[in-house]
Each structure stands twice: as structure tokens, then as C-alpha cells.
Amino acid sequence: MSAPTSHTGSGRRRRSWPDPRASGEWVAEPFPGQRAPVATPAAEITGEWPTGRWTGRPAAEPAHPAPDPAPAAGVPRLLAGVRRDGRPVSLAEHQRAHGPLPAARAFRLIAESGLRGRGGAGFPVEAKVRAVRAVRGKPVVVVNGVAGDPLGEKDTFLVSRLPHLVLDGAQVAAEAVEARQVTVYVVERPGLLELMERALAERRRAHLDEVPMKLVAAPDRYVAGESSATAQRLSGGPAVPVFRPPHIAERGVRGRPTLVQNVETLANLGLLARHGSGWFRRVGSPEEPGTLVLTVRGAVAQPAVVEVPVGATVEQALSAVGWLTEPVGAVLVGGCAGRWLPAKTALAAPLSHAGLAAVGGVLGAGIVIALPDRACGLDQTARLAQYLAGESAGQCGACLNGLPAIAGALTALATGKGDAGTVQRLHRWCSSVAGRGACAHPDGTTGLVASALEVFAEDVRRHLNGWCGRPLRGVLPVPEGRRARHRVGAR
Amino acid sequence: MSRHRQPPPPRQPPADRAGRLRLRVNPITCDGHGLCAELLPELLSVDDWGYPSPIVAEVPAQLESHARRAAQQCPTLAIVLERRRPRRDGG
Numbered sequence: 001m002s003a004p005t006s007h008t009g010s011g012r013r014r015r016s017w018p019d020p021r022a023s024g025e026w027v028a029e030p031f032p033g034q035r036a037p038v039a040t041p042a043a044e045i046t047g048e049w050p051t052g053r054w055t056g057r058p059a060a061e062p063a064h065p066a067p068d069p070a071p072a073a074g075v076p077r078l079l080a081g082v083r084r085d086g087r088p089v090s091l092a093e094h095q096r097a098h099g100p101l102p103a104a105r106a107f108r109l110i111a112e113s114g115l116r117g118r119g120g121a122g123f124p125v126e127a128k129v130r131a132v133r134a135v136r137g138k139p140v141v142v143v144n145g146v147a148g149d150p151l152g153e154k155d156t157f158l159v160s161r162l163p164h165l166v167l168d169g170a171q172v173a174a175e176a177v178e179a180r181q182v183t184v185y186v187v188e189r190p191g192l193l194e195l196m197e198r199a200l201a202e203r204r205r206a207h208l209d210e211v212p213m214k215l216v217a218a219p220d221r222y223v224a225g226e227s228s229a230t231a232q233r234l235s236g237g238p239a240v241p242v243f244r245p246p247h248i249a250e251r252g253v254r255g256r257p258t259l260v261q262n263v264e265t266l267a268n269l270g271l272l273a274r275h276g277s278g279w280f281r282r283v284g285s286p287e288e289p290g291t292l293v294l295t296v297r298g299a300v301a302q303p304a305v306v307e308v309p310v311g312a313t314v315e316q317a318l319s320a321v322g323w324l325t326e327p328v329g330a331v332l333v334g335g336c337a338g339r340w341l342p343a344k345t346a347l348a349a350p351l352s353h354a355g356l357a358a359v360g361g362v363l364g365a366g367i368v369i370a371l372p373d374r375a376c377g378l379d380q381t382a383r384l385a386q387y388l389a390g391e392s393a394g395q396c397g398a399c400l401n402g403l404p405a406i407a408g409a410l411t412a413l414a415t416g417k418g419d420a421g422t423v424q425r426l427h428r429w430c431s432s433v434a435g436r437g438a439c440a441h442p443d444g445t446t447g448l449v450a451s452a453l454e455v456f457a458e459d460v461r462r463h464l465n466g467w468c469g470r471p472l473r474g475v476l477p478v479p480e481g482r483r484a485r486h487r488v489g490a491r
Numbered sequence: 492m493s494r495h496r497q498p499p500p501p502r503q504p505p506a507d508r509a510g511r512l513r514l515r516v517n518p519i520t521c522d523g524h525g526l527c528a529e530l531l532p533e534l535l536s537v538d539d540w541g542y543p544s545p546i547v548a549e550v551p552a553q554l555e556s557h558a559r560r561a562a563q564q565c566p567t568l569a570i571v572l573e574r575r576r577p578r579r580d581g582g
Contacts, residue, residue, distance in 0.1 A: 241519075242519070243517045243518070243519050243520070395518070395519040396518035396519055396521070396542075397518065397521060397522075397523045397538075397540055397541070397542035398518065398538060398540075398542050398544070399518075401539070401540035401542070402538075402540070405539070429539070432538050432539075432544055433538075435545070435546070436518055436538075436542070436544060436545065436546050437518055438517075438518050438519050
């Protein structure tokens with residue numbers, strides 16, 4: 001792929017993207033339970049964000065199906081099996097494509113693979129497994145399909161399109177920690193629970209699984225997928241974080257040692273068990289092997305869920321969705337709890353934990369959003385901050401008070417009502433609130449806002465005098481926020 | 492091999508033996524009363540809304556008794572004091 005001469009859509013030779021259906025690549029239908037983005041009348045963007053679309057190679061349909069013993073070490077891997085009509089891959093199709101799940105030395109496989117979690121933190125799976133194994137008790141594995149981040153689609157996509165790959169991975173994880181129970185935790189959106197229930201029923205009919213699996217619905221809230229919130233919900237309590245230690249590896253669901261893994265991590269395990277760690281490590285870097293499933297959207301031709309090798313650049317990810325449709329000033333990587341990067345830095349940035357950390361970014365929940373130059377980054381971030389403030393569990397004073405204060409100040413700034421004091425307060429609150437919650441929610445918000453103030457510094461200056469002059473509003477699909485509750489300390 | 496009784500090793504000073512004390516505020520239980528910051532101003536202050544900052548702090552030996560008082564006085568018992576396990580003799 002040739003290097004671009006500039007990051008602007010208009011500076012490049014105009015690429016014509018052929019009709020995906022004609023070329024053999026295809027576009028999937030929106031999947032069930034799609035959360036509709038907030039429609040902003042002021043938005044000038046024509047057409048809605050076509051969420052749920054996916055482009056990729058269709059699964060092979062051989063006349064005499066036989067599982068490929070060692071598929072090419074290329075990409076896509078997880079997404080190679082996705083159906084073109086938007087429906088979930090059935091158990092029969094899944095087994096035709098991949099073969100049966102072999103009995104593997106799961107713990108050793110995980111250790112050799114170097115697989116890291118794909119839920120955002122990137123914690124090595126081996127370390128989590130070791131921690132659970134070190135504790136006496138009856139371990140529980142939790143399949144975490146509750147992404148939380150409204151800007152991303154990839155977790156819901158994997159749950160709704162490749163449930164059996166995810167569930168295979170859950171069985172592998174259960175073997176690794178010697179769990180006798182797997183709980184599948186999926187957000188309560190129309191169609192999603194039924195879909196997962198059908199997949200589980202298919203497996204039960206086939207007597208497929210060693211370890212029994214059950215389904216539990218999660219509330220559609222941002223913090224509901226946080227590990228300790230998950231454990232508390234599955235113990236019969238509310239889906240809000242708890243104070244740690246003890247960590248959930250030690251005491252999680254009903255006091256039992258608990259392994260929580262993101263659905264993408266488990267889908268990787270499902271393939272790992274079939275093809276081995278040598279195959280797995282052929283893609284990515286030694287420290288961060290494998291692939292990433294990303295939601296790429298914004299000013300791109302075909303917003304979609306795509307799969308790239310770990311370490312692919314943001315530019316390559318944007319190319320995979322048809323490249324930019326207009327000049328882009330900044331890219332948000334990591335979703336709601338991610339960081340803004342200036343376009344130039346972003347394009348060359350490798351999509352890995354290490355690569356992004358080196359440029360002041362975070363990988364987060366695998367979300368890449370290209371912000372058109374016509375849109376105001378402060379406005380976008382203010383809307384996000386309002387949403388995030390409303391999603392606070394309301395348990396910790398710094399978060400419950402700090403996030404609405406930050407959101408309010410940023411909104412004032414973005415609407416031209418801020419002054420130097422507003423900016424000062426924003427900086428002060430961002431430093432003071434971070435690290436003082438029971439979970440990382442406040443840290444995500446403060447990191448996002450701090451990066452916005454830095455990347456959009458020029459716009460901050462303009463806004464102090466009124467307005468930045470950028471006409472576009474309402475670009476990011478931020479859901480209608482809950483009203484944040486204020487609570488001042490007892491003093 | 493000599494089986495003579497060896498003299499006992501010299502006593503370690505109490506600080507090394509005991510390990511550092513760490514103060515943690517449970518931010519969920521905390522209600523922002525602010526007594527801890529009044530009793531332990533060297534380590535804790537309050538933010539714009541009355542909540543303590545930071546929520547984790549190493550407690551130097553001379554402040555240990557003050558830290559204990561803060562933990563006892565907290566109206567919601569939100570303060571946890573933890574002592575690190577001592578290092579084995581000989582490191």
C-alpha cells in the first residue's frame with residue numbers, strides 16, 4: 001500500500017471503491033439490537049452512520065468440507081467465518097469451517113501464545129489464569145460480552161455473528177482454570193439474548209461442552225462490563241464496581257475465584273486451540289501477538305468492524321474501510337476512554353498497547369474514529385463527557401462530582417461561554433479526579449478530556465473568543481445521556 | 492560440621508521488620524466528611540467536593556498513630572490500614 005502524501009481526503013488520488021458485492025467482498029446487514037446513534041439536526045453529514053456494516057472475505061464453501069489444518073497466517077482470522085447475510089454462524093457451519101474443538105493443554109497453550117486480553121486493558125491472559133489457579137475454590141469463567149463503549153461495535157458483533165467461536169474459547173478458558181461453570185454475560189438488547197440462548201441450546205443438543213454454560217443479562221450501562229461490576233452482578237447484586245482488593249481472581253462471583261475474559265479474547269482462544277501457538281504468533285509482535293478486531297468509523301468511506309494484525313497502523317485500519325472521505329484533523333483511538341491524537345501522529349501510530357503508549361495514546365476497546373476537520377473536537381468531547389458523567393455508578397465522590405463538573409466546564413468551553421478559569425479548572429479536575437474511583441471510569445474520562453485539550457488547543461483558544469468556526473456537530477454516535485446526579489460531600 | 496549453638500542474629504530495627512503501613516480510602520464507602528484530612532493533613536487533603544485526595548498513601552512511621560486515629564474516627568469506616576508483609580531476614 002502506497003504511503004499517502006497527506007492525510008487529507010482531497011489531497012489523494014481519488015480511489016473508487018468497487019461495489020463490495022461484485023468483487024466478492026461483501027457488506028453485512030446491521031446486526032440485531034443495534035443502538036441507534038443520537039440524531040443531531042444540526043449535523044451536516046449526509047446519510048447516517050451505517051453501523052453494523054462489515055466488509056471482509058466471505059467464508060469458503062467447499063463442496064466436500066474439510067477443516068483447513070493450518071490456515072494461512074494472514075488476516076482475517078476471527079472474521080474469516082462471518083456470514084454475508086448478517087446472521088449468526090450456526091453450530092453446523094461453525095464446525096464445518098473449523099472442525100471440532102480439540103482437547104488441548106489449555107494452560108500451556110495460553111502461556112505459549114502470549115495472548116493478551118482484548119477488552120481494553122490488554123492484561124496477559126496467562127497472568128489472569130495463574131491468579132485464578134492459585135486460589136482454592138471452584139473457579140468460574142465469565143464470558144464478557146458487555147463492551148459498554150457506545151462508540152464501538154466489535155464485541156456485540158462477535159457475540160451476534162460468531163457465538164460458537166466465542167463459546168469454544170470459553171470452554172478452553174474453563175479447562176485452563178479447571179472451572180466447572182461458565183457464565184455468558186451479554187447486554188440486554190433486543191435480539192442479542194435470544195441469539196445467544198439459541199447458540200447455547202444448539203450446543204446442549206449436541207452435547208458439545210464439558211463445562212455447563214448459562215446466560216445472564218447485563219443492564220445496558222457503561223460500567224456494567226467492568227470486571228468487578230460483572231462479578232457483583234453475577235453474584236446477584238447490582239452491576240457496579242466494588243472496592244478491591246481482593247481481586248476477582250481471588251473472590252469474584254459468589255466469592256469464587258473468577259476469570260473474566262472479553263469475547264474477542266475468547267474467540268482467539270477458540271482458534272488457538274485448533275491451530276496452536278506457533279500459528280497464533282505468526283502475526284503481530286512478540287510482545288503483542290495476534291490480531292485486533294476494530295470498529296473503524298468517522299469520516300471514512302465504509303465504517304465497519306475489521307480485523308488487522310496487532311501493530312498495523314491507524315492508516316492501514318482506515319484504508320481497510322475505504323480510506324477517508326474528507327480532510328481529517330484528529331483521530332480518536334480507544335473509544336470513550338481513549339485518547340485523541342492529531343491526524344499526522346495518528347496515521348503512523350501502530351495499533352498496539354506499546355505503539356500507542358509511545359505516542360500518548362491508548363489502544364482501549366479497539367475503536368478508531370476519524371474526526372473530520374469540519375467538526376469541532378471540543379464539541380464532540382463535551383458530548384462524550386456528558387454521557388460518561390451520566391454513566392458514573394455514583395458510588396465514589398470524585399467521579400460522581402468530578403465528571404459532571406468536567407463535562408459542564410467542557411460544554412461551556414465548547415459553546416463559547418468559557419474563559420481562562422474554565423480551562424484552568426478543567427486541567428485541575430482532570431488531574432485530581434483520576435485514580436480516585438473504585439474503577440477506571442473516571443480515569444478514562446479525564447484521559448480523554450486532557451487529550452482533547454491538548455490536541456484541540458488551537459480550538460480552545462478560538463472558543464475562548466467565541467467559536468472555532470467549524471460547522472459540523474454531532475459526529476460521534478453518543479447515546480442520549482442520563483442526567484448526571486450531583487452530590488456534594490457531607491461537609 | 493559444627494553443632495555448637497550459634498548466637499542469635501542481631502535484632503532488626505522495628506521499622507524494617509514490620510514493613511510499611513499503607514492507608515487506603517474506600518472511595519465507595521467514603522462520604523466526604525473530611526475528618527481524615529483534618530487528622531492527617533500531611534498525607535491527605537480534600538478536593539473541591541470534600542472528598543479525600545489521594546486515596547492511597549504510604550504512612551511514615553511517625554504518623555502511624557495519627558493514621559490509626561483517622562481510621563478509627565472516619566464516620567463511615569472508609570479507611571483501611573494495611574501493613575506490608577515483612578521481608579524475610581536475609582532479603
